[in-house]
Amino acid sequence: MTDTEAAGSAGTQLPPTEHEFTITQRTQTQLVLRRFLRHRAAMVSLVVFVLILLWAFIGPHLWHYSYQKYTPDNSQAPSWKHPFGTNASGYDAYAQVMRGTQTSLKIAILIALGSTLLGAVWGAVAGFYRGFVDSTMMRIADLVLTLPLFAIALVISSRSGGSWYWIAAVIAGLTWAYVARVVRATVLSLREKEFVEAAKALGASDARIIFRHLLPNSLGPIIVNATVLVATGILTETALSFVGFGVQPPDTSLGLLVSQAQTAVDTRPWLFYIPGAFIIAIALTINFIGDGLRDAFDPRQQRVRQ
Amino acid sequence: MLAYTVRRILVSIPVLIASTFIVFLVVVNAGDPVANFATSRQPRPSPAAIQAFARHIHANEPAVQRYWNWITGVLHGDWGPSVQPNLDIGHDLFTRFRVTLTLVAAAMLIALVLAVVFGVFSAIRQYTAADYTITFFGFLFLAMPVFWFAVLLKQAGIWFNEQTGSQFLGTIGEKSPYLEVDTTWNEFTDRIGHLALPTITLALVSFASWTRYTRASMLEVLNSDYVRLARAKGLRRRTVMVRHALRTALIPLATVTALDIAIILGGAVITETIFQWHGMGEMLVESAATVDVYRTMAWLLLSAVVVIGFNLIADLLYAVLDPRIRYD
Numbered sequence: 001m002t003d004t005e006a007a008g009s010a011g012t013q014l015p016p017t018e019h020e021f022t023i024t025q026r027t028q029t030q031l032v033l034r035r036f037l038r039h040r041a042a043m044v045s046l047v048v049f050v051l052i053l054l055w056a057f058i059g060p061h062l063w064h065y066s067y068q069k070y071t072p073d074n075s076q077a078p079s080w081k082h083p084f085g086t087n088a089s090g091y092d093a094y095a096q097v098m099r100g101t102q103t104s105l106k107i108a109i110l111i112a113l114g115s116t117l118l119g120a121v122w123g124a125v126a127g128f129y130r131g132f133v134d135s136t137m138m139r140i141a142d143l144v145l146t147l148p149l150f151a152i153a154l155v156i157s158s159r160s161g162g163s164w165y166w167i168a169a170v171i172a173g174l175t176w177a178y179v180a181r182v183v184r185a186t187v188l189s190l191r192e193k194e195f196v197e198a199a200k201a202l203g204a205s206d207a208r209i210i211f212r213h214l215l216p217n218s219l220g221p222i223i224v225n226a227t228v229l230v231a232t233g234i235l236t237e238t239a240l241s242f243v244g245f246g247v248q249p250p251d252t253s254l255g256l257l258v259s260q261a262q263t264a265v266d267t268r269p270w271l272f273y274i275p276g277a278f279i280i281a282i283a284l285t286i287n288f289i290g291d292g293l294r295d296a297f298d299p300r301q302q303r304v305r306q
Numbered sequence: 307m308l309a310y311t312v313r314r315i316l317v318s319i320p321v322l323i324a325s326t327f328i329v330f331l332v333v334v335n336a337g338d339p340v341a342n343f344a345t346s347r348q349p350r351p352s353p354a355a356i357q358a359f360a361r362h363i364h365a366n367e368p369a370v371q372r373y374w375n376w377i378t379g380v381l382h383g384d385w386g387p388s389v390q391p392n393l394d395i396g397h398d399l400f401t402r403f404r405v406t407l408t409l410v411a412a413a414m415l416i417a418l419v420l421a422v423v424f425g426v427f428s429a430i431r432q433y434t435a436a437d438y439t440i441t442f443f444g445f446l447f448l449a450m451p452v453f454w455f456a457v458l459l460k461q462a463g464i465w466f467n468e469q470t471g472s473q474f475l476g477t478i479g480e481k482s483p484y485l486e487v488d489t490t491w492n493e494f495t496d497r498i499g500h501l502a503l504p505t506i507t508l509a510l511v512s513f514a515s516w517t518r519y520t521r522a523s524m525l526e527v528l529n530s531d532y533v534r535l536a537r538a539k540g541l542r543r544r545t546v547m548v549r550h551a552l553r554t555a556l557i558p559l560a561t562v563t564a565l566d567i568a569i570i571l572g573g574a575v576i577t578e579t580i581f582q583w584h585g586m587g588e589m590l591v592e593s594a595a596t597v598d599v600y601r602t603m604a605w606l607l608l609s610a611v612v613v614i615g616f617n618l619i620a621d622l623l624y625a626v627l628d629p630r631i632r633y634d
Contacts, residue, residue: 146325148609150572155602156336158594235451239576242453262457276454283449
C-alpha cells in the first residue's frame with residue numbers, strides 16, 4: 001500500500017478527471033481483495049475454516065449432548081446418535097471434539113492477536129525511532145527469539161492450572177518477537193517515504209505517524225504473519241496439552257483428546273483420528289489462507305500461477 | 307574471518323548470560339517446589355523437614371543471589387541441588403544429552419538430504435503432477451501435529467512387528483533393556499531399530515518446511531540471468547543445475563537449517579515422550595512436573611548453548627558459502 005491510499009483515507013479525494021480509457025479505478029484494498037478472491041486454494045480454505053469456526057462456537061448450543069455429561073452408551077462406534085462415537089466412560093465424542101476445537105481455536109486466535117499486537121507496536125516503534133531505542137528493543141526481541149518456545153511454554157504453563165488465556169498469554173509472550181522483526185523491517189523502509197515526511201511537515205505527532213501512517217501501511221505483512229501464528233499457536237497448544245501441561249480436564253482441547261485416545265488407536269480409532277484430523281484441517285486451511293494473503297498483498301512474490 | 311569468529315563468540319556470551327538470567331527468573335517464579343514437597347510426600351513431612359528442604363534447594367534466598375551462585379557453580383561443574391535426593395544433575399544431563407543427540411542428529415540429517423532431493427526435483431519440474439504432489443504433502447506435513455503422527459507411527463511399528471514376527475522396530479525406549487545375544491552387531495541393529503520410528507517422526511516437520519524452502523530458493527535461482535547465460539553458452543542442463551544453480555540455492559538453506567534447531571528440540575521432547583526415551587525430553591517433563599528449578603535450568607542452559615551455537619554456525623556458514631558476504 002502506498003501514499004495514494006493514505007491520501008484517500010485522509011478524505012482528500014481527487015476530483016474526477018476525464019479518462020481517455022474507461023478503466024474502473026480500484027483502491028489498493030479492492031486490488032488485494034480481488035487477488036485473494038481469485039486464489040482458489042485460499043478461498044476454499046477460508047470457507048472450510050469459517051465453517052469449522054461456526055461449528056465449534058455455535059454447534060455446542062444446538063447439540064443435545066454436553067461435552068462433560070455422561071451418556072449411558074460407552075465405547076460406541078460412530079452412529080446417527082453419536083456421529084463421532086463415544087469414549088470408554090460414555091462421553092459423546094461429537095460434543096467433546098466440538099468443545100476441544102472451540103478451546104484450541106480460542107487459544108490459537110488469542111495467541112495470534114496478542115503477539116501480533118505487541119509485536120507490531122514493538123517493531124514499529126523500534127523502526128521509527130531507530131538508533132539507541134531500536135538497538136535496545138531489537139536486542140530484547142532477539143533474546144526472546146533464542147528461547148526454545150515449546151520448552152519454556154511447558155515450564156511456565158505447568159503452573160497455569162490449565163486456564164486457556166494463561167496458556168495463550170505464555171505462547172504469545174514467546175512468539176511476538178517474530179512479528180516485531182518483520183514489522184520493523186517494513187517500517188524502516190516506510191519511514192523514508194514522502195507521505196511520512198508530509199505528515200511530519202504538517203506537524204503530526206510521533207504516535208500519530210506510527211499508528212495512523214506506518215502501521216496501517218504495513219498491514220500486509222502483519223496480517224500474513226498473524227495468520228501463520230494461528231497455525232503455530234494451535235500446533236503448540238495441542239502439543240502442550242498432549243504432554244499434559246496445557247488445557248486440563250474437565251475442560252478439553254484437541255491435543256488433550258488425542259492424548260486421551262493414544263492407547264485406544266486400535267480399539268476405538270474414532271477417538272484418535274477425528275480430533276487429529278481437525279487439528280490438521282485447521283492448520284492446513286490456515287496455511288493456505290496465509291499463502292493466498294501473501295500473494296494478494298505482494299504479487300511480486302507470486303507462488304501460484306494464475 | 308578469524309577476527310569475526312572471535313568477536314561473534316564474545317558477543318554470544320552476554321546474550322547467553324542475559325537469556326539464562328531471564329529464564330532463571332521465569333523458572334523460579336513458575337512454581338513453588340517447597341509447597342509441592344510439603345503436599346505431595348506421604349507421610350506429610352514435618353515442619354523441620356520442610357525447612358531443611360527449603361534450605362537445601364535455596365528456596366528462601368533472593369533470586370539474583372541464587373542466579374549468581376548457580377551460574378558460578380555451573381562453571382565449576384556444580385549444577386545445584388535437585389528436589390530428588392541423590393540426583394546428580396550434571397551427570398543426568400549429559401547422559402540424556404547423548405541419547406537425544408543421536409535422535410536429533412539422525413533426524414536433521416535425513417530431513418536435510420530428503421528436503422534437498424525433493425525440493426530440487428519439485429523446482430525443476432515446476433507445475434507438473436510431481437511438483438503438485440510434493441507441494442501437497444509438504445503442506446500436509448506442515449499441518450500435521452508431531453504427537454499425532456508419532457502415535458500413528460508407533461501403532462504402525464507394532465503392526466509391522468506382529469506381521470513379520472520380528473522385534474526389529476523398537477517402539478519403547480532408545481534400546482532394549484537386555485539382549486539375548488550380546489554382540490556388538492546385535493547391539494547396533496537394536497539401536498537402529500529403536501531409532502528408526504522416532505527419527506522419521508522428528509524429521510517429518512523439518513523435512514516439510516525445508517522442502518518448501520529449497521523449492522522456493524531453487525526456483526529463484528533458476529529464473530536468474532546467470533543460469534540462463536550458463537544454458538545459453540551451451541553447458542549441459544545437468545552441469546548448470548548442479549554446478550551453478552544448486553550451489554547457490556543451498557546457501558540460504560544452511561541458515562534456515564541451523565536456525566530451526568530450537569523447533570527440533572521442542573519436537574524431540576514430544577517424540578521422546580511418546581516413544582518413552584530416557585532422553586532430555588523426559589528430563590524436561592519430569593523436572594517441570596516436580597518443580598525442579600535447577601534441573602530445569604540445566605536443561606534450558608544446555609539448549610540455550612546449543613541454539614546460540616547453531617546461530618553462530620549459521621552466521622559463519624553463510625560467510626563461508628556466500629562469496630558476496632565479507633566480514634572484516
